[in-house]
Amino acid sequence: MPTDTRSHPWMALSAPGAIDAMLAEIGASSVADVFEQIPDDHFRKAPLDLPPALTSEMELRRDLITRLKRNEDCEANLSFLGAGVWQHHVPAIVDEIVGRTEFATNVWGSYQSDHGRNQAWFEFSSQLGALLNLDVVQLPVYSWGCAIGHAMRMAARMTGRSKVLVPHLSDPERLSVIRTYCQPSEMEGSLEVVPVAADPTSGRLDLSDLKSKLGDDVAAVYFENPAYLGTIETGAAEIAKLARAAGAETIVGVDPASLGVMAAPGDYGADIVTGPVQPLGVHMQCGGGAGGFIASRDEERYVRTYNGFLVSIAETQTEGEVGFGLACPHQNSYGMREDGNDWTGNSTYLWAIAGAVYMSLLGPEGFRELGQLIVSRARYATKLLNDVPGVRVVWPDTQFKEFVVNFDDTGQSVAAVNDALRAHGIFGGKDISDEGLNLGQSALYCVTEMHSAADIRRLANTLKEILQ
């Protein structure tokens, strides 16, 4: 018997007598009766050993907040961490809308009953398509790395080839996901992941190495713009041209926050475009804001090889009215199980709504201002940091919002520098010294619109102080 006989606020039928009344109606003598399908020896023997219940909202709230307050965050501290999760401004309206219970609900929804949600999804794809200059945008998958993985598998299905080229200077986090998706070589349908060297003077893709590796066995060439280490890939159109000449698909990864000032990938030859959704109005959430989009031209051979949900606008039975539904729903795993394109399931669709609201708030001018502000302050940061004795910015004047800061000449490790910065309330850049990139003691710093010139001076001055 429960020791607390009060009904639980989350369960209507926990009210005293409610279950007994239902049991009587169904003609069962006890709760055990309705579990009659389960053999006796299947019931667990070990008793549940859970922490005490916090059934009052007051106690529960106190526990959550007491624990969370043991975190340090990027609002109270000055953070220069990026590398796939970035601190960007989230407009208040975005929080309001994604917090609406009709959207942040427990239900999967339907096209009949959730028209507004479906329209918001279509508006995400439409606005992102306008930034990318591409006609097809799928609802986001789990993350950018997952989007790249799916895009590579799309390319393999389309070309029948089994090799993908990726930059040597890739994010190990995303690369680990890519390797998972491409599978070990023992498996049927595995893809070989071949790194392409970087030009050591610029960090950009080494085109001669790319040419030497392109052949009729290559399904896709993948590169990012801006790249993992922040550099802008000025050779993008040339890469896409080389890939096309070899019969390979060009897959590009882009940061949507850059697209107000950087060229749309649809305009320089990208066939399939991927990127993170988190910069579009999603809080970092300790990585829980991740989501990845996949986009392409509107050609049937691309559309038929997507893995997930494609939302199409459609006329309704009422003249002049439009609604929204799923296009090509039978080609995914819901429709075809193991014969579908990869697999799909719950993903990160709430972030599609966040992105829709975000993009509608920024508009063309907002994206231009955002991009200009980010790149200006990031360049300012590289100038100030380059002036700190012993500190060197690798490939200055080539980046969008991230850049590599080398500490070799300070005689200190990145870990030590970051420990010292943390004592001053600053989170230094991500330590990339052990990532096999041959960059010595280096950190990847990120500067966004959130960092004022004063914040950047504070970083430079603090570094000077601790490196003295």
Add this chain to the structure above:
Amino acid sequence: MTRLPEFHAAKWDEPVVMEMGRPGGRGQIFPAPEADVIDAVGTDLIPAAMARKDRPELPEITEFEAQRHYLHLSQMTLGMMGVSLFGTCTMKYNSKTSEYATLRPELAEVHPYQHPDTLQGVLSIIHDFDGILRSLSGMDQFIFQAGGGADAAYTMAIVARAYWADRGMLGQRTEMVTSVQAHPCNPATAAAAGFKVVNLPLEENGYPSLEALKAAVSDKTALIMINNPDDMGIYNPEIKEWVRIAKEAGALCFYDHANFNGVMGKLSARELGFDACMFMLHKTFGAPKAGGGPAVGAFGCSDELAPYLPCPVVTKDGSRYVLDEDRPKSAGKVREYWGNVPQVVKAYAWARGMGAEGIELASDISVVANNYMDMRLSKIPGLEISNPEIKTHRMEMTRWSLGPLFEETGISTVDFANRMADYGIDPWWMSHEPWIVAEPFTPEAGELWSKEDIDLWIDVVAKIVEEARTDPEMVKSAPHNQPVSQLKGDVFEDPAKWAMTWRAYKRKKAQGDGVNRGVA
């Protein structure tokens, strides 16, 4: 019968956002770079080859217009704010207490690469929630990287790859065995991981036979993936024998615990012999599914499989919580970072808010309420329970068939679902593929709803059954009380008409108009 509400959804006749606004309209303004910054770096910063020359065709609207537009869209979304007995998804109340906690900067503005010393709060929640799931399942370690139940199934597939690779047998153990009734994500993720899928058919009692399993498993079997109970509400009483047979063949055994709600606190995956299992935190553990994520498939396994888990794994070293990335046998990541952390926090909050007694009570309620629902549905002529010869009580959900009503009236389960929305009731879940019964639907009562809610849902079903007989055309042309009418389905498979973005829509519409003009 209770009086049915005279429902009508909000209908704002809202334009697509791409049609809104005016040149120069602004919803968000960013400051110009500081003078110091411009002095130092200038303004011409993007290399010419990469500078954007066109102006993206985005709406230009005010902050209020964006707010109003998306509020209108939310108001035109039912989102289970009526009654939803949507089977396989387990409708629950999603606590706003935990939602608001996760919006605080102590979680929302936290970066996964911060030094672990600055993350002790969130790590303590993940660690303690791991402990809660260990107790519920008997497993030895959980991770939360998978972005949904399907991704957890994929996690199992790649852990199995690493396990067999470590034994030098990946080339031999190439098959995954499952049931045709398993959720599509099991065969699909196993296939995407490179395994050959062996599907076992259902026998008369609703589950595959032991003989079929024995015939299917061999020294080629890498793993089996199975749910229990299934979506019919049938519990396979031979599951322990299943696990024994599969293990005798050397296979790993994965328990897809998507249907955990009816057996919470009653079954332990480990005690049944399984090597690994997964829980859906956005379903069973009270975090919002949000119409399709962010979600979490919590993946748990035995100590034997733990070395192959994706990194990082949250562990405790003395009084300090740590992120263990140094796991040389790890299968690799299924997704970047640690998982959808706010959803893990919400699931932890749900488990704490319920406590052991609450969790056990919820499973009691969900099965009792489902049987009450079955009892009432069985009295409506035109509906038929799946496997009608099975007379025992079903578990927390039941697969039903609208077949008899369809034969009589021509009203399909899709037509029926369309009409349900007219009463403020979320359309029912039909069935995953393959459809094993004619015109399937799959309600699940859960522990959230009151008897009045369940009665209302059934009364709506009864009413539509009546309408199917008296006015089938009205049912077929539903919905009538929703923001928009039934969609014309012709565009969804037609490359000339489908339009996944506004720009594609405009282009095709212009082309279509052009063709029409040409014909005229």
